[in-house]
Amino acid sequence: MITNTELEYKGDLYPSKIVAFEQEGDSIFFHTDNKVILKVTVLRDSLIRFRFTTKGYFSNDFSYAIDKTQLHGYNFLEVTEEETYYQIQTSKVKAKIQKADLRTSILDLNDNVILEDELGFHWEESYEYGGNIVKMSKSSKDGECFYGLGDKATxxxxxxxxxxxxxxxxxxxxxxxxxxxxxxxxxxxxxxxxSYGIFFDNTFRTFFDFCHERRSVASFWAEGGEMNYYFFYGPKMQDVVTSYTDLTGKPELPPLWVLGYHQCKWSYYPENKVKEIASKFRELKIPCDAIYLDIDYMEGFRCFTWNKEYFPDPKKMVAELADDGFKTIVIIDPGIKIDKDYWVYKEALEKDYFCKRADGPYMKGKVWPGECNFPDYTNPVVREWWAGLFKELISDIGVKGVWNDMNEPAVMEVPNKTFPMDVRHVYDGNPCSHRKAHNIYGTQMARATYHGVKRFAYPKRPFVITRSAYSGAQRYTSSWTGDNVATWEHLWIANIQVQRMCISGMGFTGSDIGGFAEQPTGELYARWIQLGVFHPFCRTHSSGHHGDQEPWAFDEDVINITRKFINLRYQLLPYLYTMFWQYIEEGVPMLKPLVYYDQDDIQTHYRNDEFIFGNQILVCPILEPNSLGRRMYIPRGEWYNYWTNELAIGGREVWIDTKFDEIPVYVKAGAIIPKYPVQQYVGELEFDELTLDLYYKNGKENSVVYEDAQDGYDYKKGRYSFLSFRSIGKEKELIVQLHKEGKYETPYTKYRINFIGLPFRVKEIEIDNEIISFDRTNFDTEGSLVIDKEFNELHLIGW
Known part of the structure; x- marks a missing residue:
């Protein structure tokens, strides 16, 4: 027990007893003797918001993270008063608020405690800045595990x-x-x-302590702002992640080419270097869809300009690259060079769009161009102006995507690497200092960039990537994990970071393949590409200061491995696109850590390496040098080795032998995996059949395939194709049922179905109850069947 003298010494203050309470619709207010108000809002039966103020009233309720288009509603809400507490009950949970001190516990309907306050809400007045340092501590029981928090390198x-x-x-x-x-x-x-979730929607510097300081306490606190958090109840991790992703929003579908392979370096210039890289990909037959221009394409690092010496005719170059299937993506940073002859600087200066210090002068900081001023992207007028600046790049020159970097915001040669904390921001009508705006600066830049790219790319879809992000940024942009290093440890980190980003609502993420800083060995690069093709965003990027990092910078083996795995990614594009569609339609993460996949299996709680790619492919990267095998955990169920088609029974840790040109990849029994032919870039080939790899399972399994025109917005008008397959395996038969939705006519007319793991020889085949003739010897050796795509039920009958 903490004594009062300790509390006084720490300077922490606590709510006193409840003296009044009232209910307004979905919100319940509790007032304490010492002017604390707790507002509890029931958004859904399993989603409750807790908001505290210590000043007797609430400030304007504003958040950049929350998706305003989300609908909320609950089935049941009842507030009752007991002797020592108030109880709020929904159809999923009960929340009990103690009358003595506002401490809260949340229980399921069987009265099992899901989460309870330890000290609960407390605060300390911020002597230096005014306002409060707000704190929350929860009790944690033995065996509790914690996940999430975005791209932490642990x-x-x-x-x-x-x-x-x-x-x-x-x-x-x-x-x-x-x-x-x-x-x-x-x-x-x-x-x-x-499972439950907590989203602490506070943009100040925040801290989370998961039983680090005290073994049985999980706490979080912020250097300012409000104690404002959302509680999500599972009980499945799936439900928590989906609710959080709904609350903070989902991206649009990217054009299919964005899910191809991207090549980047600091920097490809001049023009002939860019073209040389592009033609080398085509010559070596390594598929690639996008090439990036880093800061050297600009005139003295001035955003929205071109270095005419390196790129005399950007429009022509971009068009020529496009003829060869390459989309051009350019970098744009927030720092605007202080230069009275530079049109972007002049415009922003005239319109007063730059961030200012508390005492009035413009905030000045050094970045690549030298001394810069920085637009205030928390001002809607500035965002609108910024969006308009992309007209020339996108409409006239034909650039297909924009890469926002340095938007933490990063400032060089200063101890804190960023803006001074007294910089002022408009914050969409809630003026504040940089202490509050810092964490969302990058997201608001990406948002403004997204609106510009979208406006000028129309009727095509936009592509934006950002380095810095706050919750909700996924509505506007993809991201990557920043300036990593070419080491085996960083390969391990990248694997975990992307899994963690996926369950933190920000799925469209990847790492710099091969590492950004320093130079990878051929072996490390090969192992990284083998992991990277299973990440939603797939890009090689390097600082290029220690040598080249294109696939051909290494030996023949590495070139072949790179080709093999990028080919595999291109074959799996319909599977990837379907994963993405399920992410934006249903809030399902594209990569699933094993604990997400099967939380009831305690063996999964501490697994880092293995993950589920989409719903039906299990991947385990090789993370150590000189390894031709590794121990891995295969989750419960039946899985086929992708390379050998051998069946493995899960729920155990096994040793897997691999080769240098393989990593352990497994496919779930019963799955139907769609594949395209290998293309050098998306849309290169027209093809008349979709390949379906069907992995036999004794039992039922569902698989889906989403397709549309691969770009544009027709899919929003119902012009998409959604195939739902159900495979039902029995001892001597296999039934495949197909249900179709959507108005999009796919360009192919047939399916080539590869049957893997059939336990019987096929005697007869029926399509929609009609027996068809087939070449039995051919079927026995090939195991594949080509059929018209217009079928409803396929029936294989065995001997």
């Missing part, structure tokens, strides 16, 4: 860790380094087979 399970959220340019960061580029103050707790 193991997946955060138990025992203390983490910090403050967007920081961490060049060449190391394992466990804090903080990093992104701020996702959302975590998932798992205890006693029940």
């Amino acid at each position: 193991q997946l399970n955060l138990k025992g860790k203390r983490l910090e959220n403050f967007a920081t340019d961490q060049y060449a960061y190391s394992k466990d380094q804090e903080p990093l580029y992104k701020v996702v103050p959302f975590y998932i707790g798992l205890q006693n087979k029940q």
Whole structure:
């Protein structure tokens, strides 16, 4: 028990007893003797918001993270008063608020405690800045596990860790380094087979302590702002992640080419270098869809300009690259060079769009161009202006995507690497200092960029990628994990970061394949590409200062492995596109850590390496040098080795032998995996059949395939194709049922079905109850069947 003298010494203040309460619709207000108000809002039966103020009233309720288009509603809400507490009950949970001190516990309907306050809400007045340092502590039981928080460079399970959220340019960061580029103050707790989530929507510098300081306490706090958090109840991790993703929003479908392979370096210039890289990909038959121009394409690093010496005719170059299937993506940073002859600077200066210091002068900082001023992207007028600046790049020159970097915001040669904390921001009509706006600066830049690219790319779809992000940024942009290093440890980190980003609502993420800083060995590069093709965003990027990092910078073996795995990614494009569609339609993460996939299996709680790619492919990267095999955990169920088609029974750890040109990849029994032919870029080939790899299972399994025109917005008018397959395997037969939705006519007319693992020889085949003739000997050796795509039921009958 903490004594009062300790409390006074710490300077922490606590709510006193409840003196009044009232209910307004979905919100219940509790007032204490010492002017604290707790507002509890029931958004859904399993989603409750808790908001505290210590000043007797609430400030304007504003958040950049919450998706305003989301509908909320609950089935049941009842508030009752008991002797020592108030109870709020929905159809999923009960929340009990103690009358003595506002401490809260949340229980399921069987009265099992899901989450309860330890000290609960407390605060300390911020002497230096005014306002409060707001704190929350929860009790944690033995065996509880914690996940989430975006791209932290540490193991997946955060138990025992203390983490910090403050967007920081961490060049060449190391394992466990804090903080990093992104701020996702959302975590998932798992205890006693029940999952819940907490989203602490506070943009100030925040901290999370998962039983690090005290073994039985999980706490979070912020250097300012409000104690404002959302509680999500599972009990499945799936439900928590989906609710959080709904609350903070989902992206649009990217054009299919964005899911291809991208090549990047700091920097490809001049023009003939860019073309040389592009033609080398085509010559070596390594598929590639996008090539990036880093800061050297600009005139003295001035955004929205071109270096005419390196790129005399950008429009012509971009068009020629496009003829060869390459989309051009350019970098745009927030720092605008102070130069009275530079049109972007002049416009922003005339219109007063730059961030100012508390005492009035413009905030000035050094970045690549030298001394810069920085637009205030928290001002809607500035965002609108910024969006308009993309007209020339996108409409006239034909650039297909924009890459936002340095937007933490990063400033060079200053101790804190960023803006001074007294910089002022408009914050969409809620004026504040940089302490509050810092963590969302990058997201608001990406948002303004997205609106510009979208406006000028129309009727095609936009593509934006950002380095810094706050919860909700996924509505506008994809991201990557920043300036990593060419080491085996960083390969391990990348694997975990992308899994963690996927369950933190920000799925469209990848790492710099091969590492950004330093130079990978051929072996490390090969192992990284083998992982990277299973990440939603797939790009090689390097600082290029230690040598080249194109696939051909290494030996023949590495070139062949790179080709083999990028080919595999291009074959799996319909599978990837379907994953993406399920992410935006249903909030299902594209990569699933094993604990997400099967939280009831305690063996999964501490696994880092293995993950489920989409719904039906299990991947385990090789993360150590000189390894031709590894131990891995195969989750419960039946899985086929992708390379050998051997069946493995899961729920155990096994040793897997591999080769240099393989990593362990398994496919779930019963799955139907769609494949395209290998193309050098998306849309290169027209083809008349879709390949379906069907993995036999004794039992039922569902698989889906989403397709549309691969770009544009016709899919929003119902012009898409959604195939639902159900495979039903029995001892001597296999039934495949197909249900179709959508108005899009796919360009192919046939399916080529490869049957894998059939336990019987096929005697007869029926399509829609009609027996068809087939070449039996051919079928026995090939195991594949080509059939018209217009079928409803396929029936294989065995001997």
